[in-house]
Amino acid sequence: LRAAHPDHWMKAAAIRTLTLDAVAAANSGHSGMPMGMADVATVLFEKHLRFDPKAPRWADRDRFILSAGHGSMLVYALMYLTGYEDITLQQIKDFRQWGARTAGHPEYGHAAGIETTTGPLGQGIANSVGFAIAEEHLRARFGTSLINHYTYVIAGDGCLMEGISQEAIALAGKQELSHLIVFWDNNGITIDGKVEIADITNQPARFAASGWHVQEIDGHDPVAIDAAIIAAKKDKRPSMIACKTHIALGSSAQDTSKGHGALTDAKLIADTKAAYGWTAAAFEVPAPIKAEWEAMGARGATARTEWEARFNTLSDAKKADFERIFRMEAPKALSAKIRALKKDVSASAPKVATRKSSEMVLEVVNPIMKETIGGSADLTGSNNTLTKDLGTFGPDNRKGRYVYFGIREHGMAAAMNGMVLHGGVRPYGGTFMAFTDYARGAMRLSALMGVPTIYVMTHDSIGLGEDGPTHQPVEHLSMLRATPNTYVFRPADTVETAEAWEIALTSTTTPSVLALSRQNLPTVRTAHTSTNLTAKGAYVLAEATGKRQVILMASGSEVEVAMAARTQLEAAGIGTRVVSVPSMELFRAQDEAYRKRVLPAGPARIAIEAGVRQSWDWLLLGERGREAKAAFVGMEGFGASAPAELLFEKFGITAANVTAKAKALLG
Amino acid sequence: LRAAHPDHWMKAAAIRTLTLDAVAAANSGHSGMPMGMADVATVLFEKHLRFDPKAPRWADRDRFILSAGHGSMLVYALMYLTGYEDITLQQIKDFRQWGARTAGHPEYGHAAGIETTTGPLGQGIANSVGFAIAEEHLRARFGTSLINHYTYVIAGDGCLMEGISQEAIALAGKQELSHLIVFWDNNGITIDGKVEIADITNQPARFAASGWHVQEIDGHDPVAIDAAIIAAKKDKRPSMIACKTHIALGSSAQDTSKGHGALTDAKLIADTKAAYGWTAAAFEVPAPIKAEWEAMGARGATARTEWEARFNTLSDAKKADFERIFRMEAPKALSAKIRALKKDVSASAPKVATRKSSEMVLEVVNPIMKETIGGSADLTGSNNTLTKDLGTFGPDNRKGRYVYFGIREHGMAAAMNGMVLHGGVRPYGGTFMAFTDYARGAMRLSALMGVPTIYVMTHDSIGLGEDGPTHQPVEHLSMLRATPNTYVFRPADTVETAEAWEIALTSTTTPSVLALSRQNLPTVRTAHTSTNLTAKGAYVLAEATGKRQVILMASGSEVEVAMAARTQLEAAGIGTRVVSVPSMELFRAQDEAYRKRVLPAGPARIAIEAGVRQSWDWLLLGERGREAKAAFVGMEGFGASAPAELLFEKFGITAANVTAKAKALLG
Structure with missing residues (x-):
């Protein structure tokens, strides 16, 4: 040769x-x-x-x-x-x-x-x-x-x-x-x-x-x-x-x-x-x-x-749009649309699963962000990732914006990374949260590369129910929170879900994982705020009415449990604050003064999350917390196969258990 | 029909x-x-x-x-x-x-x-x-x-x-x-x-x-x-x-x-x-x-x-051995062999990578445990999983006990689960620890099923060096520690490696992950103990000579850093205890009295591990620890591509940094 x-x-x-x-x-x-x-x-x-x-x-x-x-x-x-x-x-x-x-x-x-x-x-x-x-x-x-x-x-x-x-x-x-x-x-x-x-x-x-x-x-x-x-x-x-x-x-x-x-x-x-x-x-x-x-x-x-010459023949609006999507910049309309949705749902207070909330957000987002490409690893109806306007991407319809990825979580995640890296599109894809395990190799690379791939991980706890422990994540929230440069959102209701999506869709250097419930959850954010409170990572959702003796921290589906426990504790004369924690990463990024306002020293603290405790030690024992006045209500091992409500009962993730633990901590 | x-x-x-x-x-x-x-x-x-x-x-x-x-x-x-x-x-x-x-x-x-x-x-x-x-x-x-x-x-x-x-x-x-x-x-x-x-x-x-x-x-x-x-x-x-x-x-x-x-x-x-x-x-x-x-x-x-009749024609010894391996019981000789190895290396104090230590253990174990089947996902020479006596398993040699799994971490992990479930063999398999990500789906099932599959995960930190952040685990120790029913061993030297292997090989219901270094480490257990100290999860490796003001906790390759920092602190008149933490799960299983002896209230605590902090919050802030007197020396983000020694320097995982932090905590 x-x-x-x-x-x-x-x-x-x-x-x-x-x-x-x-x-x-x-x-x-x-x-x-x-x-x-x-x-x-x-x-x-x-x-x-x-x-x-x-x-x-x-x-x-x-x-x-x-x-x-x-x-x-x-x-x-x-x-x-x-x-x-x-x-x-x-x-x-x-x-x-x-x-x-x-x-x-x-x-x-x-x-x-x-x-x-x-x-x-x-x-x-x-x-x-x-x-x-x-x-x-x-x-x-x-x-x-x-x-x-x-x-x-x-x-x-x-x-x-x-x-x-x-x-x-x-x-x-x-x-x-x-x-x-x-x-x-x-x-x-x-x-x-x-x-x-x-x-x-x-x-x-x-x-x-x-x-x-x-x-x-x-x-x-x-x-x-x-x-x-x-x-x-x-x-x-x-x-x-x-x-x-x-x-x-x-x-x-x-x-x-x-x-x-x-x-x-x-x-x-x-x-x-x-x-x-x-x-x-x-x-x-x-x-x-x-x-x-x-x-x-x-x-x-x-x-x-030559390409630039052709590009310059476009209208200014088209040029700007093309350049915007390659800059990964969200359209200006996004924030107003999210705010309007938040206002609506704060008023109507629907009781829906956050996977459904996510779909409600996407119904608002996809029509104004033509660069989104959705998909699922064969769980479309469960992940609620498909909206009406998308159309199916395929050999006969390249304009389609929904990809049936097949039962291929890892391939989906890596393909989404490729789409972001190519530029001009903003992909999101869904599977059950437990199957994070299958996609980890590519999810870590989203974080390491700093690309804003969006993972829609539904069925995020034992709330999945009868499919049992193979399908019930328990360690995954801690796993993902341990991963650098990854936003892990676990929204409590539709308002927080909308806020999480807004952050995910405007992020340019950090991937997002949305941990969403299978089961219906009440709207807890019934007072509209135009501010994106999820962007603070954690915030006071409900204040103690009397002397503040207890702070309950929770994420996602367990915020409801915290709110119910607060009602019980307040009824017993125990002033109880509830802090919603949709994103630990974003709370960590707040200044000390804010963190201290949310989590002051003094009150007993209980964290509630239907997962393992590991990532909560920081907020229970650190951030002015104390071992003697801290408790966790969550999972210690794997889940089980049974109806969801019964599982929460059997694993003790209930308001009654939280209330009892709070009283025990107060002595 | x-x-x-x-x-x-x-x-x-x-x-x-x-x-x-x-x-x-x-x-x-x-x-x-x-x-x-x-x-x-x-x-x-x-x-x-x-x-x-x-x-x-x-x-x-x-x-x-x-x-x-x-x-x-x-x-x-x-x-x-x-x-x-x-x-x-x-x-x-x-x-x-x-x-x-x-x-x-x-x-x-x-x-x-x-x-x-x-x-x-x-x-x-x-x-x-x-x-x-x-x-x-x-x-x-x-x-x-x-x-x-x-x-x-x-x-x-x-x-x-x-x-x-x-x-x-x-x-x-x-x-x-x-x-x-x-x-x-x-x-x-x-x-x-x-x-x-x-x-x-x-x-x-x-x-x-x-x-x-x-x-x-x-x-x-x-x-x-x-x-x-x-x-x-x-x-x-x-x-x-x-x-x-x-x-x-x-x-x-x-x-x-x-x-x-x-x-x-x-x-x-x-x-x-x-x-x-x-x-x-x-x-x-x-x-x-x-x-x-x-x-x-x-x-x-x-x-x-008919099968039982044939089985009963075997000699008693053969019958017993067959039944033993199907009961997943280690041979009686194992514990003495491990003890002898520990005694030898405590005396000779070799400076070797723990992946090499692992090979030294396997050289002793494989000849007396014919039921072991080793393998690697195409990293045999790096994982040190092959010993002389095994022979290659293949179509022409079914008696071979070493499987070249190919570049297939997930398939290897699942195949190993299958081997344990079949019974009669005890598999272990290696890859780089960062590629835990690829094998997670099957590793979780080892834990959920309660089968004692053994994962030999080498190159367990930035100590991997020039291959860079894609190959350097930082979140993986916390990830694995968050997983229920999983032993995560990160031994500091050959003695701890032998102890970890002994636990892994005698476990019948819990899988083990051995996190092993690429780089050479000194023998820190130079005083022979017949007791398996790794089975305690954490133990006092070196006691403070004067008043105990500082406790340094570390695992694996960072125990060396802790020991060096202790020398510096003691020289400055600051009594410093070093606690080696080869397995958090096993320490958690000890009674309160033992845990308190190892980690009493009072002294400042610093944890040192070339990974993220998450799983250490428990030992830093809990177990009688206090936020104001706790610090962590480890990784905050992903690693980088450079020679290993320089990476430890650049990321501040050094005795000098530990010493400085200890002094700062003491005010």
Whole structure:
């Protein structure tokens, strides 16, 4: 190949040698993958990828996603070579060092041009389905002159072994995402040895079984790579190109699991460079080769300026709307609509499940926020995620805004991340809260990347009832509250639900989890406030009438329990304040003075939540609380299968129990 | 079919009508699935399943796993009809009620004969791979006269859409698990509508791509069902039988998503029974039909008594060993071996990573506990899970005790659950701790079922270093500690690692997570104690020499930091106790007197752990602690990509920082 395509060879060698040098300098990393896929990447960037390093946020660029994120030097090398401002040669030299943009795995936000954070395997390919859905939808909405691009993915054996990849592949196949093209780095090697020690799957057959267009090529032959991409673009299905490659190509570690990791031996590196015919010093790319790469980078400028010209022919209103949705800015009307809804429900005081409240909010929101895309992992009627106006997204209706994700919580979560990352859409998706467990891998990445994906998690406690403990979350609220940069909302009624949605829909850097009840709850916020009290995290919902001896803290469905206990305690002459705590994260963000006003020292405190205690210790024992005057009413273990009302009774989450505990604390 | 096979029809109708009656009485549940799969289940139980309702724990029984757990009435009906003691008619009548064994989803432990808890979709089929691995291994170990049975699974569309099923299918295919037979309930319906709204996958092609034997049949034709099972048993591959069925067969809700749920309408039920030709009263099975079912149940007694006769020809020692491993009892030698190892390492005081410590323990344990089966999700060299003597489990070596699970954390966890549930083996498996996120669905089920699966989670903090925040757990310790019935061990050195392993290997009802360091740690337990101090959960590792003013609490790699801070504080004349906290769950289980001895009121407290604070609030602010005299040194957000030592420095997890905070608390 070197002899047949000398020019191509040296361009690809630039990626390979930068990888070798950076990994050697860091004394850690993964050399083999960039060395194996350098040919594919070179052809993709030279002949196909529509990108402009000078405008890395251009809305109509092709997206390039390295699902096999451990091969991060491939991305960094490509960005440096083609001239992305954020990735300088110094960044390459600082690979994996403190403060560098060139982290061990590609991190979204570190450098413009890194489309998503990858490393946890399978996430990238699952994100890409979301990217491609967003592209299809926006293409239908704005027309091909404004949106018409491809999503390219490099996935490794690890990505394809992870279950999430199946969810992604099947969803993409059903949705006929023709602008999605996946290169499988078929090198036959994993960390533990040959792939065949753990897998004999015929991957092309597997993709074909889910409706994909499939090709198999030599992943080092530039002519074959180019031809395959051309064929993939022509086909109406998503495309998988199986690229037979040699991991750590050209080194003595080629085709071995050693080649997967960090190749740092000086002699091995020297020998490998010699085999490439590469004579430049470490980190040096000869000027003619660098110039060829920069020319690839420059090529996209024309397309981008032509696109800008077309964009500028739009009306000012359309331009502003397009730019607004890509800035993830909510429409101005949102806050007034939310306020009006709050006012209505404070007056009418409906008794509905907060999952229904959520639907009521969405009925108001979706018509004025055309960028929302809703969905559910096959629990639409239970999650109440579908509103009248959305329409079903599908091959025959790309304008549809509701996605039937199938029974694929993890794939849904990762696809939603991909949609947010693509830009121009704002996804939310539902499942039962207990199945947070299935989606965790992607939910953590929402938080780590700082993308405002919205998770509609209904049936948030034993209130789920007869389906029993497998479906009843108990630890999940604490789990999610332990996760950095995640809003966990557990609204008590429709008003708080509307407030939580408002925060979630205006957040630009934090994902939101809405924990919603299955069972009906009374409206507790019957006095209208235009202020978003949920934004305070916790607030005084009902004040003690006499001397304040007890503070009851609760969230969600247990606020009703707290209110009932307050009635009992007040009747017994015990002044009782109720504090609603829809979001611990937001309360933590308030200043000390506010927190002290809500939770002064002195009164006994009881927290009530149909989950485990762990995340409440802070508010019970800290924030001026005291162990001797604190109690918790909630769950100590898993739930059970029985009607919901009985479960609350049996597990002691009742006003009577709260009242008894309060009296005991007061002695 | 009713006309062609009247006998079969009425037997199957018994399942269908019991389902209709039980769901109607509960006013909740899922009618359609048992109604659709009644024919397959009837043929399986009548012609193939090797079982004895009077001996539901018989080691060599066939296992029947309902992966589509929402169809729980299928299992309950089968158990009642064939005469399992635990499932009486009253239990059927109490379906989904408080205290009943007939929970909404099948719950392991509720009734002998329920092989595993299902409901979270895909878990059952993934468990079944573990069941089949255990069977293959024990068959090789004990011979076909003692172990030679099948694992039968019913999986639905939901199971097959969940990513975990791909991990299971691919692993089973690679492992050529010929005694695994999966019936796919191909009814084309999910909660949201037709399967095709979310999936167009050709499931037979997908299974075939991973090396399965595949058949497609009419799932209501008893002759076809029988023939397919016969063919499946003959084939050397795992077998998938695609059963085309009608959900809610015979009712007006047949073939609709309404039929998936609870059919409770009296007229619908009456009409359906009429269509079946069923005239008996609610919950009544005519005696001749019940007798036929009981005859099926009685059939297995002969096979079972023959098996017992063969078993009784074994030597007493072999019998005892067989019974011991099925009782999940550790060998007597274990405790002495652990003690000897502890004594050695207390003396030699190696400085090794606790993942290496874990390997040192396994090197001692595996040779004396032949029932252990180790494995890793493609991180063998990093998790240190492989010891010399194990051998690789595979089609050519069923005696091998090490499983290369592939890059499949969720599938691994569920397979391990299946192995424990099968009995006779004790699995442990490794991955990076951050990928707990991928395995959560199955890890929660270990806890809920109360099975002692062992998770070897290495690289348990920012100590992982350059791979960066995607690979660095910060919330996971709190997440796992929030989960009921889960031991979370974070040992500080080799001695604590040995103690943690001893507890994990002798636990019979609680899973264990071992959180282990990547980086080397000094031996802190240099004074040998024969007592297992880790079993106390927390204990005084180093006492203050002067007046006790400070208590430093830490786990794992941060115990070293605490000890260094103690040296600094003592040098400054501040008496400092160090409490090692390898397991919060076990400390919580100690009596108040012990807890008070370890954590008396008075001294300032600082907790040190390279994770988030949440689970420490209890020990900082509670247990006689006070907010004004408590501080935490750990992580507030996600980690970063850089060398580990620098990360500890940058995130302030250092002795100097602890010392400064202690001094500040003392004023």
